[in-house]
Amino acid sequence: xxxxxxxxxxxxxxxxxxxxxxxxxxxxxxxxxxxxxxxxxxxxxxxxxxxxxxxxxxxxxxxxxxxxxxxxxxxxxxxxxxxxxxxxxxxxxxxxxxxxxxxxxxxxxxxxxxxxxxxxxxxxxxxxxxxxxxxxxxxxxxxxxxxxxxxxxxxxxxxxxxxxxxxxxxxxxxxxxxxxxxxxxxxxxxxxxxxxxxxxxxxxxxxxxxxxxxxxxxxxxxxxxxxxxxxxxxxxxxxxxxxxxxxxxxxxxxxxxxxxxxxxxxxxxxxxxxxxxxxxxxxxxxxxxxxxxxxxxxxxxxxxxxxxxxxxxxxxxxxxxxxxxxxxxxxxxxxxxxxxxxxxxxxxxxxxxxxxxxxxxxxxxxxxxxxxxxxxxxxxxxxxxxxxxxxxxxxxxxxxxxxxxxxxxxxxxxxxxxxxxxxxxxxxxxxxxxxxxxxxxxxxxxxxxxxxxxxxxxxxxxxxxxxxxxxxxxxxxxxxxxxxxxxxxxxxxxxxxxxxxxxxxxxxxxxxxxxxxxxxxxxxxxxxxxx
Amino acid sequence: xxxxxxxxxxxxxxxxxxxxxxxxxxxxxxxxxxxxxxxxxxxxxxxxxxxxxxxxxxxxxxxxxxxxxxxxxxxxxxxxxxxxxxxxxxxxxxxxxxxxxxxxxxxxxxxxxxxxxxxxxxxxxxxxxxxxxxxxxxxxxxxxxxxxxxxxxxxxxxxxxxxxxxxxxxxxxxxxxxxxxxxxxxxxxxxxxxxxxxxxxxxxxxxxxxxxxxxxxxxxxxxxxxxxxxxxxxxxxxxxxxxxxxxxxxxxxxxxxxxxxxxxxxxxxxxxxxxxxxxxxxxxxxxxxxxxxxxxxxxxxxxxxxxxxxxxxxxxxxxxxxxxxxxxxxxxxxxxxxxxxxxxxxxxxxxxxxxxxxxxxxxxxxxxxxxxxxxxxxxxxxxxxxxxxxxxxxxxxxxxxxxxxxxxxxxxxxxxxxxxxxxxxxxxxxxx
Numbered sequence: 023x024x025x026x027x028x029x030x031x032x033x034x035x036x037x038x039x040x041x042x043x044x045x046x047x048x049x050x051x052x053x054x055x056x057x058x059x060x061x062x063x064x065x066x067x068x069x070x071x072x073x074x075x076x077x078x079x080x081x082x083x084x085x086x087x088x089x090x091x092x093x094x095x096x097x098x099x100x101x102x103x104x105x106x107x108x109x110x111x112x113x114x115x116x117x118x119x120x121x122x123x124x125x126x127x128x129x130x131x132x133x134x135x136x137x138x139x140x141x142x143x144x145x146x147x148x149x150x151x152x153x154x155x156x157x158x159x160x161x162x163x164x165x166x167x168x169x170x171x172x173x174x175x176x177x178x179x180x181x182x183x184x185x186x187x188x189x190x191x192x193x194x195x196x197x198x199x200x201x202x203x204x205x206x207x208x209x210x211x212x213x214x215x216x217x218x219x220x221x222x223x224x225x226x227x228x229x230x231x232x233x234x235x236x237x238x239x240x241x242x243x244x245x246x247x248x249x250x251x252x253x254x255x256x257x258x259x260x261x262x263x264x265x266x267x268x269x270x271x272x273x274x275x276x277x278x279x280x281x282x283x284x285x286x287x288x289x290x291x292x293x294x295x296x297x298x299x300x301x302x303x304x305x306x307x308x309x310x311x312x313x314x315x316x317x318x319x320x321x322x323x324x325x326x327x328x329x330x331x332x333x334x335x336x337x338x339x340x341x342x343x344x345x346x347x348x349x350x351x352x353x354x355x356x357x358x359x360x361x362x363x364x365x366x367x368x369x370x371x372x373x374x375x376x377x378x379x380x381x382x383x384x385x386x387x388x389x390x391x392x393x394x395x396x397x398x399x400x401x402x403x404x405x406x407x408x409x410x411x412x413x414x415x416x417x418x419x420x421x422x423x424x425x426x427x428x429x430x431x432x433x434x435x436x437x438x439x440x441x442x443x444x445x446x447x448x449x450x451x452x453x454x455x456x457x458x459x460x461x462x463x464x465x466x467x468x469x470x471x472x473x474x475x476x477x478x479x480x481x482x483x484x485x486x487x488x489x490x491x492x493x494x495x496x497x498x499x500x501x502x503x504x505x506x507x508x509x510x511x512x513x514x515x516x517x518x519x520x521x522x523x524x525x526x527x528x529x530x531x532x533x534x535x536x537x538x539x540x541x542x543x544x545x546x547x548x549x550x551x552x553x
Numbered sequence: 554x555x556x557x558x559x560x561x562x563x564x565x566x567x568x569x570x571x572x573x574x575x576x577x578x579x580x581x582x583x584x585x586x587x588x589x590x591x592x593x594x595x596x597x598x599x600x601x602x603x604x605x606x607x608x609x610x611x612x613x614x615x616x617x618x619x620x621x622x623x624x625x626x627x628x629x630x631x632x633x634x635x636x637x638x639x640x641x642x643x644x645x646x647x648x649x650x651x652x653x654x655x656x657x658x659x660x661x662x663x664x665x666x667x668x669x670x671x672x673x674x675x676x677x678x679x680x681x682x683x684x685x686x687x688x689x690x691x692x693x694x695x696x697x698x699x700x701x702x703x704x705x706x707x708x709x710x711x712x713x714x715x716x717x718x719x720x721x722x723x724x725x726x727x728x729x730x731x732x733x734x735x736x737x738x739x740x741x742x743x744x745x746x747x748x749x750x751x752x753x754x755x756x757x758x759x760x761x762x763x764x765x766x767x768x769x770x771x772x773x774x775x776x777x778x779x780x781x782x783x784x785x786x787x788x789x790x791x792x793x794x795x796x797x798x799x800x801x802x803x804x805x806x807x808x809x810x811x812x813x814x815x816x817x818x819x820x821x822x823x824x825x826x827x828x829x830x831x832x833x834x835x836x837x838x839x840x841x842x843x844x845x846x847x848x849x850x851x852x853x854x855x856x857x858x859x860x861x862x863x864x865x866x867x868x869x870x871x872x873x874x875x876x877x878x879x880x881x882x883x884x885x886x887x888x889x890x891x892x893x894x895x896x897x898x899x900x901x902x903x904x905x906x907x908x909x910x911x912x913x914x915x916x917x918x919x920x921x922x923x924x925x926x927x928x929x930x931x932x933x934x935x936x937x938x939x940x941x942x943x944x945x946x947x948x949x950x951x952x953x954x955x956x957x958x959x960x961x962x963x964x965x966x967x968x969x970x971x972x973x974x975x976x977x978x979x980x981x982x983x984x985x
Binding site: 188190191192193194195196197200201204205206207209210213241242243244245476 | 756757803807808809810811845846872873874875888889890891893894895
């Protein structure tokens with residue numbers, strides 16, 4: 023850039039029925055406006071998914087303009103209303119990520135407003151010029167490993183014990199996906215690899231169908247690590263660019279990649295209110311996870327995920343702990359790792375380890391089971407000299423109660439607990455969440471039919487695939503929860519909460535009353551009993 | 554050559570070893586933990602691959618073994634200490650008080666009728682109850698009563714005494730004490746057998762949770778004419794006779810996840826047998842066997858399986874399976890895999906071929922005898938290839954399932970083999 027003046031690169035998404043024609047009018051009317059925009063015609067401003075914006079930023083755009091019909095003029099009646107809602111959430115997301123909401127703009131420009139189009143372009147170009155270039159660095163493509171695909175898959179087979187598969191089919195019998203998706207079975211994927219059909223594997227859609235819930239792992243007589251195998255194959259597939267469109271259009275992975283590769287000052291501590299005490303340095307570090315980002319992304323849903331870290335800190339405060347909470351914490355990389363982007367995960371890992379080291383913490387507390395799992399099982403190799411204990415918030419609470427440092431008030435309620443796959447089967451934590459809930463007198467826990475290591479999955483993991491099968495699994499789980507007669511379903515994982523609530527909010531094949539049960543996060547449910 | 558031999562365990566392997574030795578003029582002390590010899594074979598209904606009645610072929614051997622002039626059968630007793638070495642072992646045996654004088658009791662059974670306390674019967678796999686004074690099964694040897702001291706009203710609370718009142722032979726003695734006996738023997742044969750694995754922890758099979766899921770041993774008792782249902786197969790939920798039975802193989806075996814990586818070596822065959830028996834009892838029963846691999850590899854075994862398919866229309870499906878339940882009918886729902894496609898099918902009753910595991914006392918016994926356990930928990934031979942049945946302690950030999958998976962004929966052969974080795978030890982120790 024040195025010497026030359028910075029020329030912004032702008033991507034403009036224009037609605038076919040208004041703004042695109044407006045741009046056309048500006049052109050034929052010979053109006054002058056900066057040539058910095060690349061116009062992409064879309065059929066409606068409502069077609070612009072949040073992911074488009076993030077992806078454009080990731081690919082080097084300095085600014086993004088979305089132009090649609092004036093409210094009330096939408097060719098599809100309400101597309102622009104939807105667009106407005108979405109862009110609000112994207113603006114918040116960009117703010118929290120530290121990119122800043124000023125890099126995007128939503129404008130209503132009709133077909134007759136050539137002038138407005140030209141004026142908007144001028145103004146926006148100047149705005150972006152002032153902001154300077156997009157600080158998001160270009161992500162270099164991962165260099166291909168010199169060893170062959172066959173060698174890599176052989177290593178994977180070795181590491182996951184895939185050769186031990188005796189094709190007994192037990193994995194299929196317990197696989198929640200295989201129950202509804204008759205084309206899927208964990209063992210067939212492993213079989214293809216061990217029989218040497220390598221080339222087709224990385225394009226096989228089945229490797230993305232798996233929800234990596236590890237039901238198969240926990241049941242396999244020969245302890246074959248099917249989920250690990252699938253994760254390895256996903257890495258291979260992603261190195262060949264064979265990644266399908268993930269749920270939410272891949273927005274989640276986009277957000278996480280920005281955190282991995284970018285160097286932004288985030289604004290993730292909006293939830294830290296006056297009544298919670300946090301520190302900058304101390305023995306205990308509280309890793310909050312991506313709750314605030316999910317809140318922005320699902321702005322129109324009443325999830326209040328930021329309430330989870332808030333509840334966690336309140337509980338810790340009550341137990342005499344003032345935890346370190348850092349604005350520089352980044353995503354743990356779980357979702358990227360499980361959708362084939364190991365490189366980004368490792369970058370995130372390094373950043374997180376630095377932040378934790380700087381805090382001087384001896385213990386890291388997690389309220390998100392996915393973060394805990396990733397730190398505990400996937401960070402191990404790169405931990406280096408970082409030395410800290412890792413616990414789930416429920417383990418900490420259970421300990422605090424046992425040591426007499428924390429007391430919960432009486433709370434007469436009947437709950438049922440959803441063991442999330444990461445907390446349960448991956449981390450083997452079953453009793454502590456239950457103990458922590460039951461620590462308040464009067465709280466009764468009733469178990470669902472499939473519980474603990476047999477617990478049914480919420481249907482989606484790592485935002486990889488969300489389909490018909492996911493929905494059926496969610497409905498089945500909700501039916502089980504409803505059947506227990508509990509007043510509230512307590513979920514062990516942020517994602518379970520998001521997914522199970524999604525099933526309740528949308529159309530399903532069963533009557534609403536069969537699945538209608540209050541859902542609450544574990545930490546929030548425990549905090550309800552704080553004195 | 555006057556030294557005696559001790560046989561620990563009165564199952565078919567121990568009985569065979571004792572008979573072989575006794576026939577050669579050697580004194581045998583046979584120590585059996587339960588009130589009767591006979592072991593697991595006595596519990597089975599039929600034997601494969603001939604479908605002979607199990608107790609019918611075993612009972613004569615039990616009687617021979619007991620009444621042989623050269624045998625000393627000590628039932629309801631345990632080995633608690635061993636000292637010395639080959640040719641000169643001193644064995645301490647704890648003879649538990651059975652509160653019935655073995656020399657007086659005739660097993661007439663009058664006491665049974667009058668005993669008021671009922672206890673779950675281990676012998677019948679918990680399917681029925683027995684009295685606190687009992688004889689485990691009709692053909693028990695010795696046919697004498699035993700009082701279960703944990704459940705006898707007289708022994709626990711000092712009330713009752715019915716059995717003593719009705720016993721015309723005055724065999725009941727509430728004052729009886731445990732005794733410690735000591736024997737000098739030249740060699741020892743260990744034939745302690747196996748335990749049946751409890752599948753409750755592997756909740757994917759629903760055993761204990763779904764009433765109509767049975768273990769194979771329960772099924773053996775149920776289909777046995779002398780068993781708790783007099784040979785009728787009955788569902789636990791409603792007592793109805795099933796028309797469709799599913800047999801699931803390798804439940805707990807070939808499963809390092811639950812800690813039993815070995816093949817139990819008998820369930821392919823016994824499930825085939827059990828499916829045949831179902832058909833013999835009721836012509837309209839349809840049986841399906843879910844198997845991992847068909848391991849029917851002894852003489853006539855594969856033909857036996859073929860016969861089950863051809864003559865008894867038993868259906869074989871190559872898949873492991875898990876069980877769910879239809880809550881309305883309590884029908885077990887077997888979920889299985891065909892070519893990587895999940896399938897499920899409803900059955901009236903499911904039988905789990907649970908694996909057979911080293912007896913839970915093995916570690917303790919190994920310590921007493923100075924033996925080693927292998928990676929599966931069975932007693933280890935000194936050389937798996939060329940010295941099966943020999944152990945690291947010279948003069949102590951193994952026979953039957955305690956050394957590793959074996960079926961009945963193999964256990965019998967091992968019994969004889971151990972007997973021959975025991976004689977060899979006596980000859981060498983006695984200087985020929």
